[in-house]
Amino acid sequence: MNRKKIFSLLLCSVFIFTSFSTALAVQVQPKLEKIxxxxxxxxxxxxxxxxxxxxxxxxxxxxxxxxxxxxxxxxxxxxxxxxxxxxxxxxxxxxxxxxxxxxxxxxxxxxxxxxxxxxxxxxxxxxxxxxxxxxxxxxxxxxxxxxxxxxxxxxxxxxxxxxxxxxxxxxxxxxxxxxxxxxxxxxxxxxxxxxxxxxxxxxxxxxxxxxxxxxxxxxxxxxxxxxxxxxxxxxxTFQDIKSVISNEKAQDILKNNISMDLKYVNYYDRYDDTHKKKEIKVVYSPSFKKGNTIDASSGIFMEDNLNNSSNLILKDLNEKEKIDFYKKYSEVNVAKEPISEEKAKSTIKDIIKDLYGDGYKLDPLAYDESSNLNGENEKTWSVQFYKDENKKYEEGGSIRIDALTQGVISCSKNNKYEEEKDFKANLTWDEAYNKAINTLAKYYPSQIKNIKTQQTHFDKSNEPKENNNKERQIYFNFARTENGIAYYENNINLVVDLKTGEINTINYRWEDGLNFPSLDKKISEKDALSKFSQKYKTKLAYNLVNTSKDLKNPKLEAKLIYAIDYYKAKQVLDVDAFTGNFVSYDGEEVNENIQTFMNDIKNSKYEKELSILAYKGLLNTKDFKLNKEVTQIDLIKSLVDAKGFRPYVMVSESSKDSNVKANNSAPVEELKIKGVTKGTQDYKYLQMAVSYGIIDNEEVEFKGYTKVTREEMAKILVRFINYHKVVECGDIFKANFKDTDKLSKGYLGYAALAEGFGLVQLDNGNFNPKNISTMEELTLGIYKSLNKIRFNNYPIYR
Structure with a gap:
């Protein structure tokens, strides 16, 4: 599961937690006795x-x-x-x-x-x-x-x-x-x-x-x-439901609180496990101004004692400050060759002196050429710095710079302190913000015109003193912007220490050469909100709420609330800014026809088997029709999807077989097969089919839209379960069906095994080898096949 999926699921869990858990219940942690x-x-x-x-x-x-x-x-x-x-x-x-x-x-x-x-x-x-x-x-x-x-x-x-x-x-x-x-x-x-x-x-x-x-x-x-x-x-005790406002009124209140924010989102090609090929899409993503929960009686937004919207402070540069900020823009020179170690040492010493003052020593520098998180090749110099050799890990730090631009990629000063309830702050939050802005202008002058300068801060000054630990570390996340909207995959993070007044941490993540789609022809925010509201309805629920202002003695009561119902949906989906359709964390249009599929298969003798494959995510239910005649490409895609489509980059031929057997992932190799365009989805499915041993990589013409007969389906299903070697042993098979004479030469063994294993069903004792197979028959065959082989297949995330 890649980072995008993990982030999406974590985001979903946050929404669900906010809506239907004890988000508003502030509890005092008990002092536990020693175990x-x-x-x-x-x-x-x-x-x-x-x-x-x-x-x-x-x-x-x-x-x-x-x-x-x-x-x-x-x-x-x-x-x-x-x-x-x-x-x-x-x-x-x-x-x-x-x-x-x-x-x-x-x-x-x-x-x-x-x-x-x-x-x-x-x-x-x-x-x-x-x-x-x-x-x-x-x-x-x-x-x-x-x-x-x-x-x-x-x-x-x-x-x-x-x-x-x-x-x-x-x-x-x-x-x-x-x-x-x-x-x-x-x-x-x-x-x-x-x-x-x-x-x-x-x-x-x-x-x-x-x-x-x-x-x-x-x-x-x-x-x-x-x-x-x-x-x-x-x-x-539970609040009486007679006093609540209507669901329609609650829906309007919550809808008026939602803004659909445009942003660029990074999606990787799911058919390319190297993650080198990425697609940037424009999506609308929901943002809740005051939260997503309201009191069901009053219609007022629920606010806990700590993080309510009245405590949220937005900080940004004013127009004059932005003009002055942008004047500091300058291009950065990118050298053709990495700077020398001596030059790197001099540059790093200057940066450390500027950030932390004089007196720091350096360990020997390390040069590295490796792929960064974005899959790009980075050439860097890095080093540990310190004042006292004996306190290197308590008071020292580390820094990494780009060997071509001399820019700071990361810098962190160790700060081993326990949370302090009382310390003398040398900076206010506003002053820390200004320091961060000045640091951006100084160290990243070529990026400042594409940075989201607005930052948010929760003011905790109104908290009871006994529960108020002063903020010492202030975290700023400056996202990249293109065409005026944010691209959060690229950002510059800074941490300012209010006690020392120093920039404690810098992390820079920025990619060159990305293609950001134009915003022309996008749908309106109003249309995106309408699409979102049609899907995510408001729901009445009981929620535990702390009604006590004394944080040491919370009083939890079951109150009626209205909230947007994410619980059953599992995921908060973005809306494609051009098509208006929901997109998943893979950037693919979401297939929302699962209920249609379940209704369609109710008349099938094999409803159980089909529903299991759909549940496992091993069947593409989009546009699925029981009686659809199977084409060659349908056959390949269905079998590869049943394996879970898990490509990896082949390291060597010698590792190929062991890798496939060990983890059911498959090495990708160039195709000898003709008739399919390299780089297309069909090409990649054929690569996977070759890697899984479903077909051979031979110089033959692939005719993807040719219909598949039942005997051809039987042959490939037998190969799918790795019993084709048995067929190759010779003429040792006896068929249990009437129409063996209608089989093509060389197909008797495949048909006999397929029928014997239940991969293909007979019709009144006939195999009907020349009949065109249907998606219903193929799907049943896949289900039966998966019960003959043992591996951990993974869902295809349709």
Whole structure:
């Protein structure tokens, strides 16, 4: 998963957390008592360990003893999984831990039994609430080395029934109070694992209370529950829903608070794992002026005690200051050859003197030529600097400069200080901003016309003194701008120390030669907002809110709020500024037809198999039609997607086979195949097909839109599961179908194996080898094939 995907998922989780968690609940962290760690040999088995992590003082306070917790844990596995646990067969670990940032009453016994060997890894664990004996969570994990199926054997629907039955059994009194959410089945992101994940969200007065929920995971191969967790508290009183404003009014309030901001976003070609080829798109991204949660009664935006919008300060240069700032622009000379070590040392000494003063010594300089984060070749000089050899790592620092421009790429001064509640600041925040602006002008004069100078700051001066640690380090992130809009992939980061008044850290990331699309013909912000609002609706929910102004004594109440519902969507999507369509973190247009696909396959005999492939992300559901006749390129793309499309750059021929077998990624090689244009999507799919051994790299004409017969489909499916070598052994096959005489020469073995393995289905005892195969038949064949081979395939992220 590349950086873009990780960032997108993290961003999504932030939105979800803001909307439906205890974002507004300020809690005081309790002072935890010292825990006693003790590891010893398991008294029942000298080859295993027995670890305890328990404070004797706390153990005396809780109602459930260690032995009682052990008994509850064993009984839990016997009751719900029919598993007998004997300590003599496991390494056992027991700890008594505080959870949920609670007080003395919020302790939990965490117990695990583990056993690992070459053939099997087992981990059974249970969490028991130490004052009630109730089960908080269960982990029922087993892994067999020979049981790594490539594809689930049960569908999402079947898995949900397993999960429902488990919840009914373990939490019978709560099942009628919850609504199930299928966590992983999203049209934007498919779960590449073989498990299914479900959330059972509590409903009160018909309204979801997402702070209380039950989580259940189901193994898609074995069909058993592997994980359970409950977060449920009946101590809250719930606001009456009669007093709330209408959903329509809430939608208008929230919509009027959203601005759709234009920005340039960097997308990598998913067919090029080197990440050298990137495409920059223009998108509209939602920004919330006052947050994305309002009080359901008053319609006023919810604000916590610390980070509400009234504390947000925007700082920018005024018009005159910008004119003066831009006057400092100058081109930077780029040398043809790297500067010498002596010149680099002189340049670095000048920079350190300017930033930190006199008296610094340098270690020997290091020259390096390597790829940076953007895949570009960088030539750099770097060195450690210090005053006192004995305090090099406490008070010294490091710097790296460009060997062609002499510009600062990174500079950091070590500052080993603990957070100070009271220190004398030599700079205000405004003065720190001015210092950062002056540093930009001095060290990056060729970039200053393309820098977003506006910065934001949360003023914490109104916090209670006992909770207010003074800000010492001020972080500034100056993003690159092109055509007046931001490109956050390129930026200059500066950290200013208010106590010393120094620039503590500099990080520079900037790329040359990028192509930024013109903003001509873009849709309006109004149209982008309309598109966003049509998709993301407002939802009424209960949310835990701290109603106390005393931060040491928070009072949490379940209040009704309206928020934009991201919970089920899983991802906050950008809107393409030209097409108006939603785009994923890969920059590809999002396929939003998953429900259409699910409806279309309801009439198929193979609904289960097709839905599993769709769930796994191994089937492109966009424009999928059951009866569509399969072309050669359809066949290639479907089989490669089923492998997960995981290219990597081939290092050497000798490593090719071992790499493919080890991690199911494939080396890319030039094609001898004719009839397809190099660099196109079709070309790259053929490369992957060759690398996976699905086809041979031979000088033959590829006719991508030629229809595929059933016998041709049978041949390539047999090759897909790596049984083609068996066919090559000779004429040893006997077919179980009537129309063997209609097979083309050399196809009997492939057809016999395909039918025997269930890859191809007979029609009234006939193979029908010359009939054109359909997408329904091909997809079933792929599903059956994946059950014959064992590897971890990954989703194609359609």
């Amino acid at each position: 006693m760690y003790k590891t010893e040999v398991n008294p029942q088995n000298q080859d295993l360990t027995y670890v305890t992590n328990v404070s004797p003082e706390i153990e005396k306070k809780v109602k459930i003893s260690k032995q009682e917790a052990l008994d509850i844990g064993r009984a839990t596995f016997k009751k719900y999984f029919n598993t007998n646990i004997y300590d003599s067969k496991f390494s056992v670990r027991i700890s008594l831990d505080n959870y949920n940032n609670g007080g003395a009453e919020d302790y939990i016994w965490n117990i695990s039994w583990s056993k690992n060997n070459v053939l099997k890894n087992v981990n059974y664990s249970v969490s028991v609430i130490a004052n009630t004996g109730k089960i908080k969570s269960i982990d029922n994990s087993e892994y067999n080395s020979d049981d790594n199926n490539s594809i689930p054997t049960i569908s999402l629907k079947e898995a949900s029934e397993v999960a429902d039955n488990f919840v009914k059994k373990i939490d019978a009194d709560k099942f009628s109070q919850v609504t199930r959410v299928d966590n992983d089945f999203s049209q934007y992101y498919r779960n590449g694992s073989g498990s299914y994940s479900f959330s059972y969200i509590r409903k009160v007065n018909g309204v979801e209370f997402t702070d209380n929920k039950i989580e259940v995971n189901v193994d898609g191969t074995r069909g058993n529950v592997t994980y359970y967790d409950i977060n449920w508290d009946d101590k809250y």
